[in-house]
Amino acid sequence: MTFFWKIMRIPINLLITTFLLIQLTPSSAQKSDWKENYLTAAPKPGDNTLDFLSRYLLADFDCNIDLFCRINKVSTDSKLNVEDLYKLPICVATYNGKTIRSTLGIKDWQQAVRIKSFNEAAHKDGLRPEDFIEDKSLWVPFHEIECPDVADKTPPKQIVRKGNTPSAKITSFYGEDGLNSGSRIYPIFGTKYQKTPLIDNRLKDKVFYLISGHGGPDVGAQGKRAGNVLCEDEYAYDVTLRLLRLLLSHGATAYMIVRDPDDGIRDEAYLKSDTDETVWENMVIPYDQKERLKQRTDFINEVTQKHLKNGVTDQTIIEIHVDSRTHDKEIDVFFYYRPGSEESQDLANTLYKTFKQKYMSLRGSRGYEGTVRSRELFTLKETIAPKAVYIELANIKNDWDQQRLVIKNNRQALANWLYQGIVKNAK
Known part of the structure; x- marks a missing residue:
């Protein structure tokens, strides 16, 4: 038009x-x-x-x-x-x-x-x-011109690559920017959203590992709506991609751990399910659940260690899922953090408070019933990045909660609020 x-x-x-x-x-x-x-x-x-x-x-x-x-x-x-x-x-x-x-x-x-x-x-x-x-x-x-604290106006710290051709290991050090030769075109977002301008550098020198739950042979939880099957991995992936785009547009170094070669950010309500997802650098996702989790955490720990050796200490893992309860159970977005980690707890609490504020402003008297607590989950326990949180977006079987997933603006709002909480925590 x-x-x-x-x-x-x-x-x-x-x-x-x-x-x-x-x-x-x-x-x-x-x-x-x-x-x-x-x-x-x-x-x-x-x-x-x-x-x-x-x-x-x-x-x-x-x-x-x-x-x-x-x-x-x-x-x-x-x-x-x-x-x-x-x-x-x-x-x-x-x-x-x-x-x-x-x-x-x-x-x-x-x-x-x-x-x-x-x-x-x-x-x-x-x-x-x-x-x-x-x-x-x-x-x-x-x-x-008018928003407070929109941009960190200082230029990003430059990192010089060694050698003529980046190896897989060197590429890993630069996150998504290592896969696009430094351009602002990110094919992972799909044709419509692949151009991602740099808005500011407020998240420079901060590293994020984003994990969308399940993928490959495991579609995760499932729900049904209007004759369509909703698969957890597809909706978690879309919200995670939207968050990734926000982080990159504000100067972060970020890794999308689970990757789909052709989905990109999608605006339709019902996201078609497939099994062609891989883990970073085209690693095939195993069928065994424990092997799947270990594959992801091993890679994240390897890259985390590289960044730590280079003096980058501000590193965060964010894992996003969609929960499954009985169909009549409505749930609000809730958060888990790594047990015993004060930094993880602070981030989870900031995300929780951000969502509570947004929910209260939009819902009024209905309120917000999300929660935040520690939990002994594999990704939270077996990784070494200083901060790690795990997020459940909705009950995929509940009609009301499904609106949070199938409406594209709601998926974008979830990503926006997560980003805003991350920025608040970074200050």
């Missing part, structure tokens, strides 16, 4: 009058105008707020969502009218033909690079018909 958008401009005679009265320089006038100049666009049929903002790469930041809801007088789950134009949390400045920094009156080079990348991604995705250099219309996402 073609997106319609327009830019609200202040009349030129008003600008001239203002200039004469208070003697602003042209750059000052520009700076005072563009922050109030919101881009407007029409949604697609069926879009709600999060759908719409996700398309414009804006849904990762609560401040963007809050602003959109406030200026358009909608809620996060409001269905949007395709015949209406909505103000987006994107400010539009007239590009001066020189630099982004001089156009906006900013000094931070990294911030300018992020804004440039945002505009390039919007052009490539068909959200804008022309490049900002051509039409002089520079899009500035709201989170870049």
Whole structure:
């Protein structure tokens, strides 16, 4: 669908009058105008707020969502009218033909690079018909100018590779970035989501090992809905992929341990099950459960040790599953952490508090009944990374809980909230 958008401009005679009265320089006038100049666009049929903002790469930041809801007088789950134009949390400045920094009156080079990348991604995705250099219309996402603590503006620590051809072991040291030759294209996310711009480096020098439960010969728990079979491994995988994309976009070194060559991030409700998943570096997943778990933990421990020797101590394991109870049992997201590990407990508690806050704001009186406690699970016991948590997303057999899984926006919300909890814990 073609997106319609327009830019609200202040009349030129008003600008001239203002200039004469208070003697602003042209750059000052520009700076005072563009922050109030919101881009407007029409949604697609069926879009709600999060759908719409996700398309414009804006849904990762609560401040963007809050602003959109406030200026358009909608809620996060409001269905949007395709015949209406909505103000987006994107400010539009007239590009001066020189630099982004001089156009906006900013000094931070990294911030300018992020804004440039945002505009390039919007052009490539068909959200804008022309490049900002051509039409002089520079899009500035709201989170870049008004959100508190959006970015760690310092450049990431550079790691120099040795040798002409990276071996499998060297590749492992760089996580997902070692598989894409340093580009921002990650095929694991699928064609639609493979381009993942670097938003900031707030998670630089932090390593994450993400495990989606089961996979390969083991589909995990199963439920049924509207004549479709829901398999645990597919839904856990999709949420984990979405979390991975968020971590990478904020500068983390991350490893997706269980991998599917062709699924990517999927937006459909019913995710087709397959058995072609592997473990990092194309290791075939064994049939025996204990062997499967040991295969994953052995690899994680090997890479964890390499990072520790290189001085990287902030390393975290996050394992994501979908629980199975009786069909009439509703459960909220709950968390386990490694017994005896204060760092793991702190992370699990932060995730729990983040989810509780989100649930309370959305559900009100219904509340949140998730839990957090230690548990002697294999991954939590047999790994050496300083932090390890295990998450259960829902009861795959319960009709109400299934909505948390089959609605793509809910899967994205789960990933968003996990990411937000991780960031809070990292501060």
